[in-house]
Amino acid sequence: MAKKSYRQAINEAIAQEMRRDENVLVWGEDNAGGAGADGEDDAWGGVFGVTKGLYPEFGPERVLDTPISESAFIGAAAGAAATGLRPIAELMFVDFMGVCFDQIFNQAAKFRYMFGGKAVTPMVIRTMYGGGFRAASQHSQCLYPVFTHIPGLKVVVPSSPYEAKGLMIQSIRDDDPVVFFEHKVMYDEEEEVPDDAYTIPFGEANLTREGDDVTIVAFGRMVGFANQAADTLEKDGISCNVVDPRTTSPLDTDTIIECVEETGRLVIVDESYPRCSMASDVSGIVAQEAFKALKAPIQMVTPPHTPVPFAPELEDAYLPDAAKIAAAVRTTMA
Amino acid sequence: MQDKIIPIVMPKWGLAMTEGALTTWSIEEGVEVAPGAEIAEIETTKITNVFEVSVSGPVRRLVASEGETLPVGALLAVVADPTVSDAEIDAYIAEFQANFVPEEDGGDDGPEPETIEISGRSISYLAMGPGEGDVVLLIHGFGADVNGWMFNQPALAEKRQVIALDLPGHGRSAKNVGSGEVAFFGEIVADFIGQKGFERVHLVGHSLGGGVALQAASHPSVVSLTIIAPVGFGREINTGFLEGFLAAKRRKALQPVLEQLVADPGLISRDMLEDVLKFKRMDGVETALRTIISASFDDGSQTIDLRGALASLSIPVTVIWGKADQIIPAGHSEGLPAGVAVEIIPDAGHIPQMEASAKINDLITATLGKA
Numbered sequence: 001m002a003k004k005s006y007r008q009a010i011n012e013a014i015a016q017e018m019r020r021d022e023n024v025l026v027w028g029e030d031n032a033g034g035a036g037a038d039g040e041d042d043a044w045g046g047v048f049g050v051t052k053g054l055y056p057e058f059g060p061e062r063v064l065d066t067p068i069s070e071s072a073f074i075g076a077a078a079g080a081a082a083t084g085l086r087p088i089a090e091l092m093f094v095d096f097m098g099v100c101f102d103q104i105f106n107q108a109a110k111f112r113y114m115f116g117g118k119a120v121t122p123m124v125i126r127t128m129y130g131g132g133f134r135a136a137s138q139h140s141q142c143l144y145p146v147f148t149h150i151p152g153l154k155v156v157v158p159s160s161p162y163e164a165k166g167l168m169i170q171s172i173r174d175d176d177p178v179v180f181f182e183h184k185v186m187y188d189e190e191e192e193v194p195d196d197a198y199t200i201p202f203g204e205a206n207l208t209r210e211g212d213d214v215t216i217v218a219f220g221r222m223v224g225f226a227n228q229a230a231d232t233l234e235k236d237g238i239s240c241n242v243v244d245p246r247t248t249s250p251l252d253t254d255t256i257i258e259c260v261e262e263t264g265r266l267v268i269v270d271e272s273y274p275r276c277s278m279a280s281d282v283s284g285i286v287a288q289e290a291f292k293a294l295k296a297p298i299q300m301v302t303p304p305h306t307p308v309p310f311a312p313e314l315e316d317a318y319l320p321d322a323a324k325i326a327a328a329v330r331t332t333m334a
Numbered sequence: 335m336q337d338k339i340i341p342i343v344m345p346k347w348g349l350a351m352t353e354g355a356l357t358t359w360s361i362e363e364g365v366e367v368a369p370g371a372e373i374a375e376i377e378t379t380k381i382t383n384v385f386e387v388s389v390s391g392p393v394r395r396l397v398a399s400e401g402e403t404l405p406v407g408a409l410l411a412v413v414a415d416p417t418v419s420d421a422e423i424d425a426y427i428a429e430f431q432a433n434f435v436p437e438e439d440g441g442d443d444g445p446e447p448e449t450i451e452i453s454g455r456s457i458s459y460l461a462m463g464p465g466e467g468d469v470v471l472l473i474h475g476f477g478a479d480v481n482g483w484m485f486n487q488p489a490l491a492e493k494r495q496v497i498a499l500d501l502p503g504h505g506r507s508a509k510n511v512g513s514g515e516v517a518f519f520g521e522i523v524a525d526f527i528g529q530k531g532f533e534r535v536h537l538v539g540h541s542l543g544g545g546v547a548l549q550a551a552s553h554p555s556v557v558s559l560t561i562i563a564p565v566g567f568g569r570e571i572n573t574g575f576l577e578g579f580l581a582a583k584r585r586k587a588l589q590p591v592l593e594q595l596v597a598d599p600g601l602i603s604r605d606m607l608e609d610v611l612k613f614k615r616m617d618g619v620e621t622a623l624r625t626i627i628s629a630s631f632d633d634g635s636q637t638i639d640l641r642g643a644l645a646s647l648s649i650p651v652t653v654i655w656g657k658a659d660q661i662i663p664a665g666h667s668e669g670l671p672a673g674v675a676v677e678i679i680p681d682a683g684h685i686p687q688m689e690a691s692a693k694i695n696d697l698i699t700a701t702l703g704k705a
Contacts, residue, residue, distance in 0.1 A: 166615060192350075196509075198615040204584060210604065 004193040006186045007050050009161040010126075013168035014051065014088060016197045018058055021086060024172060026054055027064035027073055028090030028126070047092055048128070048187050070096055074125065075103035078177070081123035082111055086172060094127040094143045094181065108177040109152030120175040124168075130183040130221055130271060131319050137307035140315075142272035144219070145281070147179045148248040154178045154202055155249040159223035161191045166200030167246060173199065183221040203250035207259070211239030214329045215259040218242060218269035219278055222301075222320060226269050229325035238333060248278055256282060257290050264295035265332040269320055274302040299328040338418050339426045340389045342411040344404050346444055347378060348484035349460070352437070354378045355403040356410065359396055366392050367413065370692060374410065379605045383485055386692045388492050389413055394423055405436035406444075447480070447506055452525045458506035459499045459526070463491030468534045468557070470702065472498040473523060473550075475541030475563075476626060477579055477610065479505030482540065485691035490698060499526065501543065503626065509618030514625035516542065516565065516638055520549025527555050536702050540687060541565060541662065542626070548640050551647055558705035559647065560698050562654045563684050565630060566640025568666035573634045575661050576627050580620065585611065597658040597683040645671045650704035654697055656682030656689065675701070 004012065018024045030044040032055035045052025055063040066073040070091055077089035091097055097104070104125070111119045131140040147155045154176050158164040164182070171178040208223060209216075209230040218226035223244040230240040241259045245252050260266050266286055270279035279300040286298060301320045309315050344354050354376045361373045372384040373393070391413040398410045409430050412423055437444065447458045460480045470490055474482045480498035490496045500507040501519050512518045523546055527535050536558045539547025544564025551559045565571070578591035585607045592607065593599040613619060630638045644651065652675040655664040661684040667676045677697055682689040 162612075194612070194616065197617040198612070199617070200615060201583065207585065 002192070002195070003190045004161055004165075005188050005190050006158075006161045006164050006182070007048065007188065009165035009193045010050050010168050010182065011053065012193070012195075013165045013197075014172070015054060015057065017169055017172045018054065018062065020197070021172075022062075023084065024086045024088065025062045025064070025080070026051055026058075026088045026090070027066050027077070029066055029068060029092055031055070031090055032060075032063050032065050046090060048184065050126075050182070050187070051090065071100040071103060074100040075107065077123045077125070078103055078108040078111070078121060081108070081121040081177070082119055086122045086124075088124045088126060088172065090126040092128060093139050094129045095138050095141050097127065097143065097146075104147075104153070104177070104179075105150050109150050112176065113152060121177045122172075122175045123177050124171045125177070125179045127179065127181060128184045129181045130185055131303075131308045131315060132185045132221075134310070134312060134315065135184070136310040140308035142181075142220075142270075144179070144181050144248050145270075145272050145277045148251075148278065148281070149276070152177070153249060154247060155181070156202070156247050157181045157220040158246065159208075159218075159220055159244045161189060161193050163200060163206070163244075163246060165193050166198050167202075169197055170199040170202060174202070181220060186221055189224075200246065202247045203252050204246065205252035205255040206244045206246055207241055207255070208244050209240055209242035211241050211263070213238050213240060213263055214265040214267060214332055215241040215243060215256070215263045216267045216269060216325065216329065217256055217282055218244060218325075219248065220271065222269040222271055225320060225322045226325055228322035229329065232322065232326055233329055238329060240329060251281075253285055253289070256286065260286050260290045261293040264293050265329075266294070267299045267301060267325065267328045267332060269301045269325055271303065271320060274300060274305050277302060296332040296334075299332055301325050301328045338415045339423065340391065340413040341409055341430060342373070342387055342389065342393075342413060344398075344406050344408045344410055345376070345385060345488060346406045347383065347488070348380060348481045349444065349447070350481075351378050351380070351406060351484070353403055353405045356398045356400060357382065358400055360384070361393060361396075363393060363396055366390075370696060372692060380484075380603055380609075381601055381606065381688065383688070384692060386489065386695075387413075388489065392416060394418070394420075395427065397427060407437060408434065447500075449506075450526065450529060452522055452529065455502055455508040455510055455522075457499065457502065457508070457522065457526065459497050460487070461495065461497045462487055463493070463495045465495060468494055468536060468702070469530075469532045470494060470496040470536045470538060470698070471523070471527070471547075472496065473519075473537065473539035473543035473547045474498070474501065474504065475543045476576070477504070477613070477623060478540070478543075479613070481505075481609070482685070483687065486538075486687050486695055486698070489691070489695045494702075499523065501546065503619065503622030504613075509616065509622050511622045511625050514622070514627075514629035516545040516630055516640070517549055518629075519543075519546040523547070523550035524553045527553055534705075536560070536698075536705060538562075538698055539564065541684065542630070545630075545638065545640055548643050548647075551649065552643070556649060558650045558701050560652045560654065560701045562687055562694070563656060563659055563662050563664075564640070564653070565636055565662065566638045566643075567670070568663070569635040570663050570666070571631055571634075571636050572661045573631060576631065579610075580614075580623055580627075582614075583611070594660045595684045596689055597656065597681050598689065601689065641670070644674065650701055651675065652677060652697055652701040654679065654686060654694060656684060656686040658682060659684045
């Protein structure tokens with residue numbers, strides 16, 4: 001076992017599944033050659049190099065570069081999945097997903113239901129999300145709540161390299177369409193990741209910290225910030241549960257409710273826009289199911305309801321961080 | 335001058351340990367220690383355990399203070415002959431601290447697991463100690479791995495070569511367990527001894543690994559056997575534990591299961607639970623564990639009987655059991671052949687090698703001495 005980056009963990013998961021199952025294919029923009037490549041080449045491996053090395057190993061029949069035509073290649077993935085393949089389509093930035101909502105929302109997500117349970121759609125859409133990369137408002141959004149809204153889709157938001165590998169393998173083996181969210185700022189984060197294949201089940205939250213006073217539910221990159229906040233607060237005598245739901249759909253509401261019933265206080269950390277977000281969703285669920293356990297109003301740590309700003313100072317102020325989370329926890333204790 | 339001063343440093347318990355917290359000193363400055371003396375309690379993210387020294391002499395200085403967290407290899411105390419002056423000790427400590435470089439995260443200096451191919455499977459093992467002479471071979475139990483010996487292997491390896499194996503289906507070894515029978519694992523161990531060409535091997539096995547060691551003990555190179563809470567000596571086994579171990583998918587469900595392993599439930603740490611869950615998520619592990627269970631246990635009891643195999647051995651054998659064992663009852667140690675040394679450990683459950691490591695290390699060492 002060695003330390004691997006978030007990028008390596010995802011790459012290794014895909015490569016191992018491609019070796020195991022010849023029906024697993026990869027396609028997207030610049031997944032292999034990309035702009036500037038001289039003929040058949042492994043120049044890019046996606047804009048952030050996540051698929052690098054797959055083209056030389058698996059060849060042009062299983063690793064395909066597509067034109068800039070999201071609606072076509074996402075639709076093709078849905079069709080390929082419905083006919084027996086297990087495609088992994090990369091739609092570079094989740095911000096661009098709007099052009100293929102029909103293929104995702106109305107086709108892939110509905111096949112199982114519309115065909116009376118007789119069809120499966122084992123496709124994975126890999127996509128990048130998140131702010132902090134100085135990439136401005138059209139390349140920085142956290143749109144996982146949009147997909148969580150649609151029945152028939154599974155939505156994965158891994159919070160670390162270990163989580164990313166196990167959840168990616170689970171995503172590929174799952175028979176439903178999965179949207180897999182990779183935070184672009186996390187690609188170089190490292191931790192111990194086993195060399196062999198393993199899976200992490202969907203809908204099972206992970207408690208990254210355990211405590212008695214406050215429950216923090218955080219998603220994706222926010223889990224790391226929540227852990228930092230919990231470690232700081234611990235020194236001041238405030239002990240926190242940190243719940244990483246791992247998947248927003250299915251959502252492990254049982255664990256969230258259990259933790260809130262134990263602590264009586266809840267802080268939700270969500271990098272997406274605050275309206276119709278995971279923060280508001282979890283808040284609604286807890287208000288409905290565990291209202292009587294609450295000792296203080298629920299706190300939501302989210303950006304404001306505005307586009308992600310481009311000015312670095314504004315972007316930093318915009319995003320949640322450990323200090324904001326700690327402040328919210330203290331508010332619930334006041 | 336320097337050789338009269340002996341440093342006592344933060345031990346490395348298990349591959350992942352990079353630092354430990356000294357919770358309490360159990361000795362004071364000036365106390366004379368001998369090998370095996372318990373001098374402190376040390377807490378890691380995995381477990382809290384007593385730390386026993388392997389040196390003798392008066393402890394002249396306690397360098398680390400209680401509550402301090404220090405990297406592996408950091409100076410905890412100094413043992414020195416009374417003829418050594420305080421000034422010399424001060425100088426020694428200053429020099430040690432000035433030159434001390436904590437190992438990098440992950441442990442570049444520590445022993446790394448190696449692999450060997452046995453009957454088409456990649457088998458992982460961890461070797462410690464000098465590379466010649468007698469070999470002590472440690473065989474873990476069901477669902478465990480080399481790290482289960484974290485309190486035993488480093489201590490035993492100070493004087494001899496000690497190798498811990500990952501059985502097939504476990505740790506870093508291949509997950510194909512064949513028939514899953516104890517005899518299959520026994521052949522893997524015998525093949526390991528054969529391929530390595532070891533001439534004198536002391537086998538130490540725990541639980542399922544106890545049965546495995548017993549099976550492999552008929553190999554001509556095996557000169558002694560120490561088995562801890564082994565399978566195969568009676569019908570009863572806590573199949574609720576086995577099923578719970580397989581079924582648990584999260585820490586909360588796993589905790590009460592693992593707590594059955596020990597007399598003191600406080601020993602089951604969060605990291606230990608996390609490691610077991612990570613192991614269980616690996617491809618092939620569930621199938622491997624199920625195969626092992628159905629090969630040796632049926633309808634709530636053990637279907638293997640190894641008493642005959644034990645009776646046929648003519649090497650020194652020690653059988654160790656924790657009195658509070660909730661997995662395989664300590665009563666199974668009754669009625670064993672004459673000549674088999676039986677040791678019952680009070681206040682220990684199914685894993686006395688962790689709960690009472692100093693005592694178990696002594697018993698293993700004593701058994702080695704008889705061969």
